[in-house]
Amino acid sequence: MVKTKFNSKNNRVIISVKNLKKDYHLGSTVVRALKDVNLEIKSGEFSILFGPSGSGKTTLLNLLGLIDVPTCGTIALDGHDTVLLNRVKRAEFRLNNIGFIFQKYYLLDELTALENVFLPAVAKAGYSSSLLAKAEGMLELVGMKERTRHRPAHLSEGEKQRVAVARSLINNPAILLCDEPTASLDSDNGRIILDLLAKINKERSATVFLVTHDDRQLKYGDKVIHIADGMVQKGE
Amino acid sequence: MMLRNLKLSIFLAAKDMFNNLGSLVFVSAALGFLFANVLFSRFMLYGFEKSIGGLIPKVSGNLYATPLRGQSYIYDTQRVMAAIGLNTTIGEMTPVLEMPCVLEYKGSRIVTMAWGLEFGEQVMDLKNSIVEGRYFSGPVSEEIILGKILKRRFKLKIPINEDIALEDTAKGIFIKEYNIDKFNKDVYKDKYVKIVGVADFRDYIANNSIFIPLQTLRNVATLQDRSSSVFIRLKDDMKIDQEGASMYKPYNLDVELKHWKDRDDYGTDDLVYGFNLISIITFGVSIICAAILVAFIVFYNTQKKRRTTGILRAIGIKGRIFLTFFIIEGILFAVIGVVTGTGLYCLLQMYLKAHPIVMPFGDLYPMFEINSYIYATALFLGVSFMASVYYAVKSGKENIIKVIRGD
Numbered sequence: 023m024v025k026t027k028f029n030s031k032n033n034r035v036i037i038s039v040k041n042l043k044k045d046y047h048l049g050s051t052v053v054r055a056l057k058d059v060n061l062e063i064k065s066g067e068f069s070i071l072f073g074p075s076g077s078g079k080t081t082l083l084n085l086l087g088l089i090d091v092p093t094c095g096t097i098a099l100d101g102h103d104t105v106l107l108n109r110v111k112r113a114e115f116r117l118n119n120i121g122f123i124f125q126k127y128y129l130l131d132e133l134t135a136l137e138n139v140f141l142p143a144v145a146k147a148g149y150s151s152s153l154l155a156k157a158e159g160m161l162e163l164v165g166m167k168e169r170t171r172h173r174p175a176h177l178s179e180g181e182k183q184r185v186a187v188a189r190s191l192i193n194n195p196a197i198l199l200c201d202e203p204t205a206s207l208d209s210d211n212g213r214i215i216l217d218l219l220a221k222i223n224k225e226r227s228a229t230v231f232l233v234t235h236d237d238r239q240l241k242y243g244d245k246v247i248h249i250a251d252g253m254v255q256k257g258e
Numbered sequence: 259m260m261l262r263n264l265k266l267s268i269f270l271a272a273k274d275m276f277n278n279l280g281s282l283v284f285v286s287a288a289l290g291f292l293f294a295n296v297l298f299s300r301f302m303l304y305g306f307e308k309s310i311g312g313l314i315p316k317v318s319g320n321l322y323a324t325p326l327r328g329q330s331y332i333y334d335t336q337r338v339m340a341a342i343g344l345n346t347t348i349g350e351m352t353p354v355l356e357m358p359c360v361l362e363y364k365g366s367r368i369v370t371m372a373w374g375l376e377f378g379e380q381v382m383d384l385k386n387s388i389v390e391g392r393y394f395s396g397p398v399s400e401e402i403i404l405g406k407i408l409k410r411r412f413k414l415k416i417p418i419n420e421d422i423a424l425e426d427t428a429k430g431i432f433i434k435e436y437n438i439d440k441f442n443k444d445v446y447k448d449k450y451v452k453i454v455g456v457a458d459f460r461d462y463i464a465n466n467s468i469f470i471p472l473q474t475l476r477n478v479a480t481l482q483d484r485s486s487s488v489f490i491r492l493k494d495d496m497k498i499d500q501e502g503a504s505m506y507k508p509y510n511l512d513v514e515l516k517h518w519k520d521r522d523d524y525g526t527d528d529l530v531y532g533f534n535l536i537s538i539i540t541f542g543v544s545i546i547c548a549a550i551l552v553a554f555i556v557f558y559n560t561q562k563k564r565r566t567t568g569i570l571r572a573i574g575i576k577g578r579i580f581l582t583f584f585i586i587e588g589i590l591f592a593v594i595g596v597v598t599g600t601g602l603y604c605l606l607q608m609y610l611k612a613h614p615i616v617m618p619f620g621d622l623y624p625m626f627e628i629n630s631y632i633y634a635t636a637l638f639l640g641v642s643f644m645a646s647v648y649y650a651v652k653s654g655k656e657n658i659i660k661v662i663r664g665d
Contacts, residue, residue: 084659087572089571089572089658089659090657090658090659109577109654109655110576110577113571113574113575113576113577114574114576115574116572116573116574117573117574117575117576118574120574122572122573124572124662128565128568128569128572128662129569130566130569130570131277132273132274132276132277132278132566133273137273141266141573141575142573142574142575144262144265144266144269145266145573145574145575145576145579147262148262148265149262149265149266149269189573
């Protein structure tokens, strides 16, 4: 049961999950991480998946991001059934349609901030100077214009996450998945990142799907989906 | 598309290597030394094999007559030669008197064998085997010719600032009987002889001996008409095997006819074959060790980049890009190893060629052999390539979440 706080940009369903289940096998024990999850997210919505640790938030996010495969059920992203895609097609879909922001940023240490940002763009379209300019523009958007040549080791935690946000946006993804993006940050930096995501959601009409266990962040969402024990509880 | 992927892979590999120069230098040095070791182990033994192989015998004829077991000499040499000579396939014959001998020169002594050869004989063909100095001046000249290896051994024995000079005099102590009785003066026969030349028969035993005119040796040892054996050379178109030698045995005479191979049955051929075998086994073992180490280095490299692989996959970068990235790095490691190793080996070879290990049978230094080099290089590159592909494909199949979390 999902309810939107306000009607967003359009009514096109961009994420549709039906009867989704995910089991993990730990030796002979089967852990049911997700139990029959159903939800729909419309294009341009800022949705928040809220729940305690171990509730299945990240599992659901990983399934939506196509970096894990469900035990059963369907995931349709922008009208495409993704469950039957092979590894290569999933990677291609991820590169073209999904931006991922991780809790731990996951930047490549050997690359500069600029290189980290334009890497997905180069993988998608090949190197060009316009892409470089676009990557610089992305870094400017997240307030990192002055730090483009710095490597992750020389950036603060908040700066790293901003670079990760810029990287997730470089290929103009239809969906932006955020896995507790402020969990490793102090409250000021956390707020900066959330404001940034809200700005991106509004200005770029990006569909943002954010996972958190922090109820202070719920105000950012157009829609809040509660999850507990692997089941979607309610929306508001 | 392929070019784009390749460019991106090269970019990632270059960035990674540039940022890990320390590791790169370490790995290059390790692989370089490893490759140099592979080359050195093969080429040093190859050099040894060639050095020994240079001793492939060209001495004597096809057959030789020898006294029956338990007897020291052929007593009626002329009668034996006459009987054997009836066989029309025989070209040349010569009696030989062999005797243990201690050669004393410039305060040093060396134990060797003295071969008494007929003046002008054409079976051993000593005259045409001389590489330094000259042949005997006559059939009873008190002169000796040194075998090439014996000369080297002697050179290593005499004082370092001295040299073996031709036409110098040396003392030969000839031991007439094998059953040495130190109180019987008849056993030891001393003779001052002039060193007039050096001969090379490319035979270890012959090159380790001295040669003296047969009559001179007979006079010294008072062994007229006796010989230790008769060397026989068959006519040029004749070839017989070891089994066929006994057919030449003269009827009713107390000698045995043997093939020259019987005399040389612990000889150079076997030695060369043995060293060749050792060389190939050593090369094989070191190349397998090298392959394992190369595979391990590639494995370590891919494991070190597990997180990178996970991140690249998570942001949607295709497996073939990091597969190419790993292949480039793996091949680059191997190429650096081959280049560094070849350089190290070349330095070592240059040094050893300038300062060879002096052995009695010749100078010893590594010798380059192209086939082994190609095998070693191909193996280095091949193993790197295969290991890179294997580990890249393996890491491409790992669970992305586990990989980026470092589980």
